[in-house]
Amino acid sequence: MPTGSPSFRLKVASVLVFVLLLKEEATCSVVFQPSFLVTFGPRASAFLVGNVSNISLTVSSVTPSNKTGRLPPPSCIPSFPSQWNLSQELIGKSSLLVRLSLNRSLQLCVNETECCAQPLCVAETVQVSACLGEAPLASLILQSQIYAQLPPGGPVLENKTVIPNQVFQPLGRCPCDLSPGECDVRCCCDQDCTPELLWLFTGHCLPGPFGGSVTPAPEYDCSSQSADNAPDWFPFLCVTSPSENNPFLGLFYHGQTIIPKGAPSFQAQQVATPVPPTNYRQGEPIFTTDNQYFTIPQVSVLGQCLENAPVAFLQDFESVCTRTLQACPATPADLTVAVRDGLGGMVTVSVVDEVITDTSLYVSSPAKPESAGPAQVPERQLCVNVVLALSYVVYWSGNGLTSISVTRRIGNITLSPAVSLTSRYSAVFVNGNVTAQPNSGNPGYQVGRPVIGGSLDSTTGVIERAPLSLWHTVGDGLCSSAGLRPVLYGMNSTSGCLMPVSLLNLTQCGQLRETVRFVLSGLVPATLVSWSGKPDFTLQANWTKISTVVQNSSQPSWGFAGVCSGIPAHLNIHIRSIVMGTVGGVPQKMIQAVELSFKEATWSLECDAVDGNPCVTPDLTQSFPLTSSVTFIDTPISTQPPKSRFSINFTEFDCQRNDVCWPELAFPLTPYYTGEPYSQALAKGLILVFFFIAASVLGTPWRQIRQAWSNTSL
DSSP states (O other): OOTTSHHHHHHHHHHHHHHHHHHHHHHTOEEEESSEEEESSSEEEEEEEEOOTTOEEEEEEEOOOTTTOOOOOOOSSOOSSOSEEEEEEEETTTEEEEEEEEOSOOBBOSSOSSSBSSSEEEEEEEEEEEEETTEEEEEEEEEEEEEOBOOOSSOOOOSOEEOOOTTTSOSOSOTTOOSTTSOOTTOTTOTTOOHHHHHHTTTOOOOGGGGTSOSSOOTTBTTSSOTTTOOTTHHHHOBOOOTTOOGGGTTTOOOOEEOOOOOOSSOOOOOOOOOOOSSOOTTOBOBBTTSOBOBOOEEOTTSOEETTOBOBTTOOEEEEEEEEESSOOOOOOOOOOEEEOSSSSEEEEEEEEEEOSOOTTTEEOOOOOTTOOOOSSOTTEEEEEEEEEEEEEEEEETTEEEEEEEEEEEEEEEEOTTEEEEEEEEEEEEESSTTOOOOSOSSSBOTTSBOOEEEEOTTTOOEEEEOOEEEEOOTTOBTTTOEEEEOBTTOOEEEEEEEEEEHHHHTOHHHHHHHHHHHHHTTOOOSEEESSSSOOTTOGGGEEEEEEOOOOOOOOSOOSTTEEEEEEEEEEEEEEEEEEEEETTEEEEEEEEEEEEEEEEEEEOOTTOSSOOTTTOTTOEEEEEEEEEEEEEEEOOOOSOOOOHHHHHOGGGOTTTOSOOGGGTTGGGSTTOOSSOHHHHHHHHHHHHHHHHHHHHHSHHHHHHHHHHHHHHO
8 A cells, every 4th residue: 555545644643542542541641649537637648640730629518319329420520618728748750748737627616606505516428529621530439437536625734543532432343344335235234224124134244343343242240140040159259341342353452543653655675784693593593793694505495506605503404506607707705704602602604614626516518519709718728726616514503503614525627618617505503512413313314314224234334324315317318327315204206317238238238237226226325224314333233124025026137139138227216214102292213124125127229319320320429217216105103093913813703804803892990881981880880799799698599509508518
């Protein structure tokens, strides 16, 4: 089609007109946010968003149509007069803040101007229209319902509240009166309730002080007992008091004047200065001589490492803090601090340094990817004498401390990007002198305390301590780098670690089984366990021997390529406890027996591993889990009397199995009879026996026996 033809020029002109209309519509589009408001006060505001240039605002009062109930369309003609003032403020380039305020007073009056003659001042629907010229573009609907304000009758002299004397003018005579000027349901003391309304819930009033009365009346009240059932002393010693004198309602509280003290609404809580105690109790913080908390780094509930965490008296703990180092750690503070001993003196922390050459258990560095950027720290920066672990031993006696020692483990680490430092902190409270060992109870075990193990020294005949432990894995989770944690009494627990195994190991199954058994047996080097929480290391009668369940399984020393069966991969420690008496009403729990058992598993290599094929490459390893668990079994106490030899041997006469029961032959005289107290049953039984003997002596059979005896004598 030629460009100069009339049809082509007509199409171009129509496209230009359409584009101009779209542009004008886009530039003139505005909207109120929000577009509908409900206010109960004299001020309201909204935003007009869009192209607000050349926009004018008008205010008009509107009413819905009687036929349709709809509001009229927006109009750019304002209504005069209007009791609303309109103001606007430009916010940015594309928004306008529109404010509406009432231009009349809200005070309630009678014959004055600029006031409200009725309690409800304004109940009106206002429409704000945004116009471009004479064309409305958007509208805001404001629904107002504003009540009058009642000013005080006289000047307020002082900001104080006067509580009247409740002996004469009770403040809480009717606490269930919650709505002023209205009758509250089931509130019988409400003065706003008419007799007709009270009749509706008569007999269903709120009981007790919340209903304005006390039921029942106290026994010392003269009106609580009638003359029929009153004791002899009652008329002379009863108290005459009306039911309105209710201590629950505060009627005996003498009134006073309370002056409120102004304070900010959001005020930070003032932390009180710690006050050192005269002597320590369990769970209370330990203080230094300068009245500060004695602190050791610990791990919070959220997993963060707190550098200044207070230490509680007689509360052992063990924590591990992992930090990512960007620079060498700062020089640690002096650990030789003076601590209050709780007995009026002080003790000084003694420090023993231990140099760690192998820091692999404390330092871990992730593998650096090939596409990693330049490091923020030097690659070979050496940090000297870094604190790796702090092990505190606090010795105590009574309610005080006797000495404190700490073993500080230090070492040199090489700083590299994203290197992690795992620091270990612990505190153990030991009763007695420096050479003493912590106990786990006196005499019974306490839940959460370590189980005390030992081994007999054949040369001296003295039992030495030996631990019962579970794994405490950190870092890579391998058994070679896993730590140990003690077995705690009464707490069932399971732990585990990983053991790397290659194809060469799985071709020698017998040796692999012995290696795994040796690793698991290292958790329990003890051969004895103390049956009480306070053991005697010189008396073997206070110790019980640890038994091991031997499984009769004949496994071949060889296996298939990459497969070994009968691997003792799980160790279970069974501890059976029993309650043996009480001390001060507290049951004392003792250990009765300890048994070790192994559970076997079959290990086989996965040839389609992601990192390679361990079935072909002998150097590649695959990790297999080793687990250990401890289970506590409580032996119930038998409250029944022990069975006699007759009951054990002749079970056919058992009372629970047969109708014939020899122990119940004299049923009323035995404890099997529970119909009445045993003392009464025994007394009645003896009386019956007495009457039987008397009847036998004085009756006819005995008289005939005496006559026959007399005739024989003669």
